[in-house]
Amino acid sequence: MPVDYTAKLNFRPDSTIIVLINQFDVTQAKVNNKKKLDVIKSGAAAAINYAGLELGSLPHVKVINLVDSLNLPVNTDSVKLIAAKNKANYVMALKGFSADIGLSEISNNTSYYNTNTTVNFVLYENNGIYYRKLDGKSVDPQSEQPYMGLIPTLLIHPTIKGNKQSIKTSAEHATENALQDYFPYTITHNRPLYNDAIFLPAIKEIQSGNLKKADSLLQPFLQDKNPQIASKAAYNLAVVYESEGDIDSALDLAQQSSDKYKNEFATLILADLKEE
Structure with a gap:
């Protein structure tokens, strides 16, 4: 039997402006491989852009995205200053992002892998003082392959380097998880x-x-x-x-x-x- 629930958290009852910024330093990911770093950067950008789409779908909410999705520079400006400049009620910053592909289980001579992604947002009020942490995670089925023994399975497996789209999709799911309290939902x-x-x-x-x-x-x-x-x-x-x-x-x-x-x-x- 489906049960509909209203959102647990709400923004202002009238019009609300939210500015999106990036405060995640991609070098913190400690990834030396350039291709892997590019995937992490793409995943982080996907998380921010998806947050903008999700929040923008809420009634009376306008989103201003200040993030350069291509280069993903860190915004070090004062949150209070950003809010004032854009006449915003809130500033939401991506503070952390991580992603990998790991072994999920071994069953019936098959190895199963998942994409594991976490996002860490912070929603600041326009005074820059009060804030709410919005953390999300997602575990998504990624691929499967014949089981070749434990050691080969651990050594030869899919990595984030060749799976940019998988990481971006999982980043969106993690973002949805982080923002879930602001949306109505149905449980059956x-x-x-x-x-x-x-x-x-x-x-x-x-x-x-x-x-x-x-x-x-x-x-x-x-x-x-x-x-x-x-x-x-x-x-x-x-x-x-x-x-x-x-x-x-x-x-x-x-x-x-x-x-x-x-x-x-x-x-x-x-x-x-x-x-x-």
């Missing part, structure tokens, strides 16, 4: 429901998406003298409220279900809800 839960005969009319309404009707059908059972019936009704209602995105009410009903009669369904949904 396959929650079981107590399907006792007395609950079947409510379950039918849940499956049809008529959650308000299901709510009204389940409410009377919360007062049932049989604690198991009341507990099951409370759990089913918790699923209804979760589906509506009302996490506080879902937590309350899940806790009621557990308190009335200890059950595994309530325990599982409580654990999930506390993380959301």
Whole structure:
């Protein structure tokens, strides 16, 4: 059952201007090979550009990208000065970037490799004092090849040097991960429901998406003298409220279900809800 959630963090309710800059010194990557260095630089630029696209898609947000994607020079200007010059509310800087390709697993005589990427952004307020760290990472399947023994597998494997596009794509995924709290999202839960005969009319309404009707059908059972019936009704209602995105009410009903009669369904949904 899909559950829609609003963004956890928000920018200003009216128009917002965000300036993107680069404060990542590519020489910190400690890469001596020129081709590998070029790939790292391309990945870092891809992360910044994708951040601009993502943030620019938010309502009332304008992005000003000051980054030279080709050369990726480090911007050492004062954040406060950059914000003032561009009349910006925020300045977001890329502070760190790393990427490699590593062995994921060996299965059925096949070696599997992943692209592993991390990004480190900092979102400054226009005063240059207050900030929020936005770190992201991504692990993406990269390739597979016949297993030739442990030593050859560790010595002969894909590297970032010949996989620029793979690194750029993974950089975008890591950036998406870093910015996820600013975007609404959907989680699909396959929650079981107590399907006792007395609950079947409510379950039918849940499956049809008529959650308000299901709510009204389940409410009377919360007062049932049989604690198991009341507990099951409370759990089913918790699923209804979760589906509506009302996490506080879902937590309350899940806790009621557990308190009335200890059950595994309530325990599982409580654990999930506390993380959301």
